[in-house]
Amino acid sequence: MDVVILGANEQALELALSISSKANSITFFDRDIELLENLQDEFENDSNDKLGIKFCSDLDFDQNHPLFIFDFLPDSEEKFNVLKQLRFGLLNGSLFFTTSKIYSVSKIASFLQDPKCVVGLQYLSPFENSQVIELVKGIHTSARSLERAKRLMADMGKEIMVVKDSPGFLLNRMTIVLINEAIHLLNEGLATPNEIDTEMELALGLKLGPLRLADHIGLDIVLSMLNSLYKGTGNPKFLPCSLLQNMVYSGYLGQKTNSGFYSYSAEILNFPHLKVY
Template identity: 40%
Template sequence: MNKIVVIGAGTMGNGIAHTFAQYNYQVTLVDTSSTALESGMANITHNLDRMVQKEKITDKVKEQTLANLITATSLSKCVEDADLVVEAATENLDVKLAIFKELDNLCPEKSILASNTSSISITQIAAVTQRPEKVIGMHFMNPVPIMKLVEVIKGYSTSEEVLQEIMELSQKLQKEPVLVNDYPGFVANRILMPMINEAIETLYHGVAGVPEIDTVMKLGMAHPMGPLQLADFIGLDVCLSILEVLYRGFKNPKYAPCPLLVNMVRAGKYGVKSGEGFYNYSTSRKAEVVANQFKR
């Protein structure tokens, strides 16, 4: 396995492409937007520069990583000899189903099709293809080049051969793959999102403010980042999408998104990527507390 195609040049997609390229795989990063591709490549270069400055990699590794990367705005030619395609598009079921239908038609029989989904059923995605045994989940964590975990999600029909190949591949990327079964939210988000949602509920009910909630969790529970700031970095729109998947999947009110989260997403307050969420990032990525506007 050497030729990798990554679909989606956003935060997760460019991080996944960076990681494969750094470990000497030939990578094509695909996005329908040339602007997104330019931004994604700029982000990869910036992150490689930081790794060089911190002496995590050498200049030679940086140059080789960039040499292993190309970009494309069309799937048809770049997937014709792909060993693995990793979809990292938006967390939207219809979008993912459309992509996998197209991939199934375009990719050779040998290609393994993986989704970086953080909550959507791999079994459901696989069902729109003629190769469900070759469809699997590879849920990387952000920032991908740094975080060690990969949730490897086995769909109902995923073959043992494909599963083992992806587990071994993840290890070659110096990651720690963890096998999980295909249920809403898998493990990471089934546990994380209710905690984030409860933190938002705590704010919504006026129990404490944004910095106070995050400080309690950082100092009291030894979390490196408070849940509200973490939600900003994940993207409040992504958090909402995952909670909606959990709520639909389990029919349990404990997964119902907090009304404050719903309203913030409606208002376009997505967190870091929009410049404001529970914190203000308009001047830099450093979190500055937003004026108290979260009361019911």
């Protein structure tokens, strides 16, 4: 199969490395040439596959045969600008997976010529270690597209949950509430980030505690998800903690800025000024 990946980021790289053994070719697209060059270096260092790889900042890929397209573009208006310009004339048999955590599958599909081919894809990063993934069915998603998406993910060894197109879907809504509550606990001084995460990992068997996971996702993305869920549902449980808002305002976004609830270039930030002993 021929794969096109929109967006040059770590999540895109993780998916590409996982799917490379099944792909005939992989094409990465991003308008940011520097991001593409960095991704190319990482991919060449991490992959032993000799399949055809392209990195392009324009729309120079062959649409004359069915494609498997994965959308990792950031959730912003820029995503829509790219999709409007692409206006994919996808052939019958192509699939478009969107990993948007904020926008509905039906909204993403509205920018494509054939909305029947669009399926939502949700999982906890990294993709390789995710035992279960969510496939989201939009209003126009065809039964054929959904079945083909299920077969592809099953071939990759994933357990599959199919959910309807609603704000936050299933996994994100459950996870984001846990993260927001953990930030409230930190803000109230009950424990340090390391103590909160360690207890949750040991007690519930989580691979990543909620604050480590938030750093991995990106605190700006977590904040956007909470605001989007509050707007979409009206439920006050999705109101973001003030500490999260202030950290994002201050540029502490998690791993991508080397500082979030943890520091990735120095010692762990235990937020001692917040803890009450």
